[in-house]
Amino acid sequence: MKSFTYEKVNSAEAAASAAASNSNAKFIAGGTNLLDLMKLEIETPSHLIDVNGLGFDKIEPAPDGGLRIGALVRNTTLAADARIRRDYGLLSRALLAGASGQLRNKATTAGNLLQRTRCPYFYDTNQPCNKRSPGSGCAAIGGVTRQHAVIGASDACIATHPSDMAIAMRALDATVQTVRPDGSTRDIPIADLHRLPGDTPHIETTLTSGELITSVTLPKPVGGTHIYRKVRDRASYAFALVSVGAIVQRDGTGRVAVGGVAHKPWRVEAAEAEMPRGAKAVAARLLEGARPTKENAFKLSLVERTLGAVLTEAKG
Amino acid sequence: MATLSFSVNGEVRALKLDTRTTLLDALREHLHLTGTKKGCDHGQCGACTVIVGGQRINSCLTLAVMHEGESVTTIEGLGTPEHMHPMQAAFVRHDGFQCGYCTPGQICSAVAVLDEIKAGIPSHVTGDLNAAPHLTNTELRERMSGNICRCGAYSNIAEAITEVAGRPA
Ligand SMILES: Cc1cc2nc3c(=O)[nH]c(=O)nc-3n(C[C@H](O)[C@H](O)[C@H](O)COP(=O)(O)OP(=O)(O)OC[C@H]3O[C@@H](n4cnc5c(N)ncnc54)[C@H](O)[C@@H]3O)c2cc1C
Ligand code: SF4
Ligand code: FES
Ligand code: FES
Secondary structure (H helix, E strand, C coil): CCEEEEEEEECCCHHHHHHHCCCCCEECCCCCHCCCCCCCCCCCCCEEEECHHHCCCEEEEEECCCCCCEEEEEEEHHHHHHHHHCHHHHHHHHCCCCCCCHHHHHCCCHEEEEEEECHEEEHHHCCCECCCCCCCCCCCCCCCCCCCCCCCCCCCCCCCCCHHHHHHHHHHHEEEEEEECCCCEEEEHHHHHHHCCCCCCCEEEEECCCCCCCCCCCCCCCCCCEEEECCCCCCCCCCCEEEEEEEECCCCCCEEEEECCCCEEEECCHHHHEEEEEHHHHHHHCCCEEECCCCCCCCHHHHHHHHHHHHHHHCC | CCCEEEEEEEEEEEECCCCCHHHHHHHHHHHCCCCCCCCCCCCCCCCCCECCCCEEEEEHCEHHHHHHHEEEEEEEEEEECCCCHHHHHHHHCCCCCCCCHHHHHHHHHHHHHHHHHCCCCCCCCCCCCCEEEEHHHHHHHHHHHCCCCCCCCCCHHHHHHHHHCCCCC
């Protein structure tokens, strides 16, 4: 690990301005992704700003009947919150499908959204990777691509976003609240937080330099049956090959977001109009324009079948 | 370099450390509490599991300096060979290990798992999110999945934990 200086901050403004005064600084929350990457020198911040003292650790009612989740609320706390379990079961289920008990005790809401890809070539510093080292090429393209994206990818990068929680947040239409170094705040719809790779796969979100996430807000509950189905190589403690997060209403309408297929949580609102017609119709719209490799083309039928299982389960 | 003062197994300890030192390395290399093991050093095996402020975490993926003023319990703090913690005794009784390398992490994790179930925290396999979780074998195995045992002592580990929880395996 490269050496770094360390500072604990106690206000959001202090955090943002500390980040502004050092372009090579990083926020650290749970540390479960950042430290992993720092050990491999994939991340090499010269300064760490510990945000754990900011007190963004509450889940509070939001004015419009939703819930405002502090950026530092731990994944375990969020999944176990009685209001989340009752009204946003999809979020509890997605969180509980991710990582391990130990990791969820540390992982935070903001850190989870901002975790980086699990592309094995990104992790292998002997390989070219446009995300890790812009302009060096992409070792995954032409390599082993079973885990990689099937849609929304580019000639520069075919990585996926690994978060389970983000799939639920996308289906629930969450918004992300931030503060910038100049003190200004903004609301970012979750759909606009993560970017597709394009020519700049190293730029993964629309956050600007030093922008701090303070909370994530869920709109008021939409009811329905909440299901998160994750398909992976072992039954627990493994990242998704594909995952389907769905909210299904009694009349068969609803929402679907899919993980493991793209550089961001994948949701196509137009595809949801097909829900009453079944999984095949939804999957066709949702994955229109997909460009899988030979090795990961199975993900297209896996999404359709997983969605089929979810819709059947929703009928009870 | 940075300074750190925290409580380890009930004793206040002060250290001067490189900021890069993980909690795991602080415990093993600086405090010579070598019960906590380093397996993968990347959050993938659970050998480094310790209990901080009542919650189990992977000590390899957290910086020691982030734990100023906090209270850490390691396997050495749970019990001693003369006065074993009930979970330690149950692992011995049920042969919940072979080489023993994963065992301190398994035991710290297991102690915390029983507390998590008591606190009503659901898991991936909990059927009804709105009901209190039950301590079934499936629940135990899911909740312990963050602790890998390369010797494959899982069945005996599950039996040991079940005994401490007060239910037949
Ligand atoms: C073995 C293993 C298995 C895993 N399995 C899964 C899985 O199955 N599913 C899954 O979804 N995840 C999984 N994870 C990933 C885990 O969920 C993430 O590591 C965790 O959610 C990151 O949260 P954190 O708080 O620890 O983030 P950190 O590591 O602290 O930070 C991550 C990033 O977010 C930035 N950041 C943190 N907080 C803020 C903030 N408030 N504002 C702006 N930037 C911020 C940091 O600068 C950093 O760039 C796994 C991890 C491991 C190690
Ligand atoms: S797919 Fe993206 S992350 Fe993986 S090697 Fe290519 S550029 Fe890097
Ligand atoms: S050593 Fe920490 S999880 Fe493996
Ligand atoms: S007893 Fe050997 S690794 Fe578990």
